[in-house]
Amino acid sequence: MTKKNTLSVLMFALIVLFLFNHGATAQSELNIAKMSNYQKLSYRLKFIKNFKRLSMNTTLEDAKFLRIIVECSHARRGIEVGSANGFGAIHLGMGFELNQGKLITIEINPKMVRECRKNIKKMGLKNTVTCIKGDALQVLPKLKGTFDFIFLDANKPDYYKYFKAIEPKLSKGAVIVADNVIRGAALMKDFLDTMENNPNYDMVSFRASDEKKDGMAVIFKIK
Ligand SMILES: C[S@@+](CC[C@H](N)C(=O)[O-])C[C@H]1O[C@@H](n2cnc3c(N)ncnc32)[C@H](O)[C@@H]1O
Numbered sequence: 001m002t003k004k005n006t007l008s009v010l011m012f013a014l015i016v017l018f019l020f021n022h023g024a025t026a027q028s029e030l031n032i033a034k035m036s037n038y039q040k041l042s043y044r045l046k047f048i049k050n051f052k053r054l055s056m057n058t059t060l061e062d063a064k065f066l067r068i069i070v071e072c073s074h075a076r077r078g079i080e081v082g083s084a085n086g087f088g089a090i091h092l093g094m095g096f097e098l099n100q101g102k103l104i105t106i107e108i109n110p111k112m113v114r115e116c117r118k119n120i121k122k123m124g125l126k127n128t129v130t131c132i133k134g135d136a137l138q139v140l141p142k143l144k145g146t147f148d149f150i151f152l153d154a155n156k157p158d159y160y161k162y163f164k165a166i167e168p169k170l171s172k173g174a175v176i177v178a179d180n181v182i183r184g185a186a187l188m189k190d191f192l193d194t195m196e197n198n199p200n201y202d203m204v205s206f207r208a209s210d211e212k213k214d215g216m217a218v219i220f221k222i223k
Contacts, residue, residue: 032124044094044123051119056084058153058179061209062216063091066151066177069218070095073175075149076102081136081162082154083107086116086129092151093125103129104143106136108154140165150176156184159191176219181205183214195219 032040048060058066070078070092076099083089083105096103107113113133120129132139136154140162148171152159159178170176178191182205185192195203200223207215 040124044090047123048090051087051090053087054085057087059209059211061211062179063088065208065216067091067095069175069177070101070149071098073149073173074099075175076100077145077147078103078149078151079140079143079147079166080105080151080153081140082152083116083131084109084112086119086131088151088153089116089129089131090119090123090125092149093120093123093129097125097128101128103149104132105129106132106134106139106154108133108135137161137165143169145169146171148174150174151179152176153179156180156187159188160194163191163194170221172221172223174221176201176217176221178217178219180214181217182207183212192217 032043035043053060057063066088075096078092078096078101080089080092080103084107086105089103089105092103092105105116107116110133113131116131120126120131137158146169147166150166150170152162154162163176176195178188181188181192192203195201195217200221201219202222203217203219205215205217207213
């Protein structure tokens with residue numbers, strides 16, 4: 001085979017591979033609503049396994065923890081503050097879908113919003129998760145109704161402000177999860193002190209994953 005022929009065969013193989021991959025993804029996305037629960041779960045787990053995580057994303061273990069806590073708290077109306085490309089949102093979304101609930105995720109960076117929406121769509125979670133573009137400090141006061149689950153993961157020094165904006169809308173028994181409370185403790189001292197000293201809330205901090213040597217706080221609204 002000549003050098004030119006080898007190159008043509010290689011190009012052809014690459015094009016076929018590209019079309020096959022894209023075709024398969026599009027087909028899976030298209031059919032996700034029609035999949036059995038087992039097929040949907042294995043498609044989603046594969047999607048998560050291949051997800052190109054950014055350094056700012058939650059770790060896989062933290063994301064799994066988020067899904068599990070949504071499921072076991074039977075939360076129905078949740079907010080995530082700081083979506084990035086949606087790695088946390090797709091896990092939370094699976095939990096809210098199981099609970100027949102809804103999640104709003106807020107992100108200020110337009111590029112991240114696009115990525116987040118794409119990933120939510122690919123996971124077949126468009127009916128469960130809504131990604132709002134904007135500054136959470138402006139979006140939160142405008143949200144209507146009450147909420148029973150909050151995940152704080154945007155600008156660390158603003159956790160207290162996010163909390164104050166959401167507090168009037170928190171239902172009794174609501175769960176707040178706040179990320180980076182170990183390495184970012186100094187940046188969110190006002191928030192952590194308030195949670196520690198407020199008799200309406202019960203808080204525990206823990207590390208679900210060793211990956212970033214950080215941890216999360218789980219806060220329960222007692223009354
Ligand atoms: C640590 S990342 C979020 C990771 C994501 N929660 C996950 O689970 O993968 C923080 C994100 O918050 C966004 N952010 C920062 N300040 C914000 C604000 N005021 N309102 C909304 N999003 C904000 C950043 O653009 C960034 O994408």
